[in-house]
Amino acid sequence: MSDGVLIPLLLTLKIAGWATLLALVTGVAAGYALARGRLAGRETLDAVLTLPMVLPPTVLGYYLLVLVGRKGVLGRWLDETFGITLIFTWQGAAIAAAIVAFPLVFKAARAAFEAVDGNLEKAARSLGYSELKVFLRVTMPLAWPGVLAGAMLAFARAMGEFGATLMVAGSLPGRTQTLSIAIYEAVAAGEDETAHFLVLVSSLICIIVLVASSKLLRTGHMRLRTV
Amino acid sequence: MDLDVDIRRVLRSAQRIFRLHARFSVREDLAVLFGPSGAGKSVTLQAIAGLLHPDAGSVRFGGTTLFDSDSGVDVPARRRGIGYVFQDYALFPHQTVSQNVAAALTPLLGHRLRAEQRERVDALLDAFELTPIARSYPSQISGGQRQRTALARALAAEPKLLLLDEPFNALDTGLRARMRREVLQVWERFRVPILLITHDDADVAAFGRQLIRIEDGRIVTQRGAQSNPLAHTMASVHARG
Numbered sequence: 483m484s485d486g487v488l489i490p491l492l493l494t495l496k497i498a499g500w501a502t503l504l505a506l507v508t509g510v511a512a513g514y515a516l517a518r519g520r521l522a523g524r525e526t527l528d529a530v531l532t533l534p535m536v537l538p539p540t541v542l543g544y545y546l547l548v549l550v551g552r553k554g555v556l557g558r559w560l561d562e563t564f565g566i567t568l569i570f571t572w573q574g575a576a577i578a579a580a581i582v583a584f585p586l587v588f589k590a591a592r593a594a595f596e597a598v599d600g601n602l603e604k605a606a607r608s609l610g611y612s613e614l615k616v617f618l619r620v621t622m623p624l625a626w627p628g629v630l631a632g633a634m635l636a637f638a639r640a641m642g643e644f645g646a647t648l649m650v651a652g653s654l655p656g657r658t659q660t661l662s663i664a665i666y667e668a669v670a671a672g673e674d675e676t677a678h679f680l681v682l683v684s685s686l687i688c689i690i691v692l693v694a695s696s697k698l699l700r701t702g703h704m705r706l707r708t709v
Numbered sequence: 710m711d712l713d714v715d716i717r718r719v720l721r722s723a724q725r726i727f728r729l730h731a732r733f734s735v736r737e738d739l740a741v742l743f744g745p746s747g748a749g750k751s752v753t754l755q756a757i758a759g760l761l762h763p764d765a766g767s768v769r770f771g772g773t774t775l776f777d778s779d780s781g782v783d784v785p786a787r788r789r790g791i792g793y794v795f796q797d798y799a800l801f802p803h804q805t806v807s808q809n810v811a812a813a814l815t816p817l818l819g820h821r822l823r824a825e826q827r828e829r830v831d832a833l834l835d836a837f838e839l840t841p842i843a844r845s846y847p848s849q850i851s852g853g854q855r856q857r858t859a860l861a862r863a864l865a866a867e868p869k870l871l872l873l874d875e876p877f878n879a880l881d882t883g884l885r886a887r888m889r890r891e892v893l894q895v896w897e898r899f900r901v902p903i904l905l906i907t908h909d910d911a912d913v914a915a916f917g918r919q920l921i922r923i924e925d926g927r928i929v930t931q932r933g934a935q936s937n938p939l940a941h942t943m944a945s946v947h948a949r950g
Contacts, residue, residue: 604760605799607786607814609866618817623803 486676490664491683491708497572497647497660501579505587505636511628513591514617522548528592531607535585539645546578546650568650575651575658579643583636590632594625627699634695638688710738710870710902716756716766722747729753729926732766737919738902741912744923750906751796753923754872757904758793759786771869792868793902796875798859800847807843807940813866822899827937833861836898853884857891864899871895873905877912889915 512531515523534542550568560566569573594640598621606616622629644662649657653667661684670676712735720727729749742750755761757768759775762783768776770791776785800809808815810833814826822830834840837857842850847858856876863871876892877885893915896903905916913920922930 529756531880599799601795602801604755604786605793605795605801605811607760608758608789608791608793609862610787612787615817619812619815620801 484707486664487679487683490659490661490680493572493656493658494641494660494662497576497579497645498637499586500573500576501583501590501640501643502575502633502637504580505583505640506629506633509584509587509632509636510591511543512588513593514595514621517592517595525584525585531588532585534581535589539582539643539647540649542581542648543646545573546581546646550574550577550650570652570654572651572656573659575643575647578646578650580638582643582646583640586636586639587629587632590635591629594628594632595621597628598624609615631695631699634691634698636694638691641687679682710735710740710904711769711771712757712870712904713767713769714757716753716763716768716842717765718752718756718761720752720758723780727926729932731926731928733921733928733931735904735921739896739916740904740919740921742901742904742906742921742923743899743908743917744906745901745908748923749926750908750923751874754793754807754874754904754906758791758868758872762792781934784870790864790866790869792863792870792871794856794859794863794873794876796878798847798855798879800855800858800864802847805844805846806839806850806854807834809847809858810861810865814860822833830865837861846866852880853888856880860895864895864901871901871903873903875907876905877907877909885911892916897902 515521515530521527547569550560552558552561552567552569557568560568568577574636578688602620602624606620613618641660642662643660644666647658647660648700653659653663655664659667661680665677665680665684668674668680714734715732716729718729721730727749729748729752731749731753742753744750751759756776757770763776763778765778767774767778770789773776773784774780774782775789776782785909801812804812807830808820811820811822811826811830814822814830816941831840834843837860838862839854839857842854847855849863851860856879877888880888889912892903892905895901903916905912907913919931920930921928
């Protein structure tokens with residue numbers, strides 16, 4: 483594999499990996515809070531948290547720019563306090579991809595937590611379990627197959643992220659140019675052969691992720707056959 | 710057993726508003742809370758275990774106040790030392806029979822037990838004839854075996870009181886008589902007070918040392934083994950059984 487493919491591929495995997503991790507942690511927390519918490523207006527909150535899935539990525543990218551750009555509220559604070567700039571960096575691209583991928587984890591996690599029988603958690607409490615222990619030993623292991631399937635979809639989504647990433651991180655070869663952006667650049671430059679190959683690699687990875695995720699979901703359901 | 714319950718709770722569903730006011734005392738070590746489905750039995754039992762919260766009232770057991778809305782006392786379920794066996798057993802589906810029985814003893818992470826804990830689990834598995842299926846998952850075993858697993862799991866925590874929610878409801882008729890005998894054996898062998906709820910007269914005959922009858926959210930009669938006059942008013946309900 484030539485550097486023209488390997489470099490954007492590795493960069494894409496790095497960005498998608500971090501984005502998935504970020505979406506996983508926040509998505510599980512939000513999914514659990516909405517499935518188990520007694521928050522007022524949780525359906526409104528659910529809608530707001532699902533927005534990144536339906537908003538055009540360029541709109542999200544614009545919001546992100548406004549927030550973390552050099553003149554943005556958060557961006558200026560990060561720059562002045564820590565000397566951190568997110569614009570035109572792979573970290574910025576990872577955050578953009580994480581926000582786009584977040585609803586996939588969040589939705590899957592909420593559904594998975596809601597599917598856990600509340601009596602199992604009560605039984606654990608009556609056995610002396612603290613709330614943390616209930617979560618780690620009962621709730622999370624039972625919800626895990628669903629959460630993992632959501633995380634796989636999030637990874638695939640993050641891999642293919644284009645709009646928000648381009649607006650926040652640009653297209654700097656070797657630094658922020660991911661596979662999907664490299665494809666666009668290759669086509670625009672008339673490099674058909676490179677484009678073909680990049681497209682093939684992208685498709686292959688996404689298919690692998692999808693197959694693995696449906697397999698995980700199936701084995702998860704088999705193990706948790708209703709008692 | 711030395712249990713005093715006086716709880717109120719309003720339950721709302723799409724169809725109706727249900728007001729539960731359960732007030733009774735239990736002195737016998739084997740007692741039955743009897744009433745038709747939807748009379749508020751499960752809610753009462755869960756409130757005693759601390760698994761749900763009454764709107765008002767108090768729960769006292771063995772000289773300790775577990776819940777009192779007036780003074781704001783609400784001991785969390787995990788510190789009440791009360792075992793609870795659910796109607797559908799609520800076994801952890803991702804754990805083997807052995808891991809289920811050991812659940813009360815396992816650490817926050819992993820499944821390692823100290824030697825004496827391992828012995829206790831093995832003794833319980835043995836006592837409930839679960840040793841041959843110790844490595845099976847709940848979905849792979851019979852209804853009677855599930856119930857034994859649930860009883861063993863609750864007893865591993867060494868509860869001071871064992872609450873059974875419709876314990877024989879999920880079993881077929883042939884198995885019920887046998888499991889009734891087994892629960893009576895548990896009561897004698899482990900010397901743990903048992904309060905069970907049921908809508909089955911046969912359970913009352915087998916376990917009703919003390920009978921508390923509940924209908925439509927109200928305690929209608931309460932009688933003990935010795936004294937038996939049927940009381941109909943709230944005041945006499947509170948008299949000792």
